[in-house]
Amino acid sequence: MTAGLIALCGLSCILLSFTDSFKDKKGDICYGFATVHGLWVIDGSTALPPEDAAKYRLKFIDFVHSFMSILVFAAVALFDQNVVNCFYPRPSDKAEELLTALPVGIGVICSMLFVVFPTQRHGIGFPLTVN
Numbered sequence: 001m002t003a004g005l006i007a008l009c010g011l012s013c014i015l016l017s018f019t020d021s022f023k024d025k026k027g028d029i030c031y032g033f034a035t036v037h038g039l040w041v042i043d044g045s046t047a048l049p050p051e052d053a054a055k056y057r058l059k060f061i062d063f064v065h066s067f068m069s070i071l072v073f074a075a076v077a078l079f080d081q082n083v084v085n086c087f088y089p090r091p092s093d094k095a096e097e098l099l100t101a102l103p104v105g106i107g108v109i110c111s112m113l114f115v116v117f118p119t120q121r122h123g124i125g126f127p128l129t130v131n
Contacts, residue, residue: 002086006077013073017066019123020056022048031124034058065119068110075103075110 020039021031024046032041038053048056077083084091084099091099122128 002083006083009077010070010073013069014066016123016125017069017119017121018058018062020121021123021126021128022052022056023128029128032056034062034121061117061119062121064117065114065121068113071106072110075106079103 015033018034019031020034021029022039024030028046030041030043030046032039034040034056036058038050039048039056041047078099088095088099
């Protein structure tokens with residue numbers, strides 16, 4: 001059951017990396033998923049003009065951010081002792097050392113990459129900027 005919950009939360013980390021938002025003509029915030037053709041609006045209430053939709057196309061950096069997000073989620077999950085005890089009830093000394101150092105290393109490396117290569121997406125749960 002723990003593996004299923006972790007897999008479901010990891011999947012949400014991946015999917016939310018591909019969401020974006022915009023304000024429609026009425027000033028309402030609309031959310032959607034980035035695709036190769038542009039933004040697919042989730043509720044379908046508003047259609048973006050093709051020239052505006054092109055700004056929301058999938059880019060390579062979206063996949064990089066998605067991969068780094070799942071790595072950070074895995075690091076946070078591995079940092080929790082209850083999760084570790086569920087999957088590794090009696091780890092060896094080397095495995096325990098790895099399970100202690102790996103989440104910190106992943107967190108540091110991914111944090112640096114997030115700072116160097118920021119995303120321009122304003123997904124679900126992120127505030128819109130003026131631009």
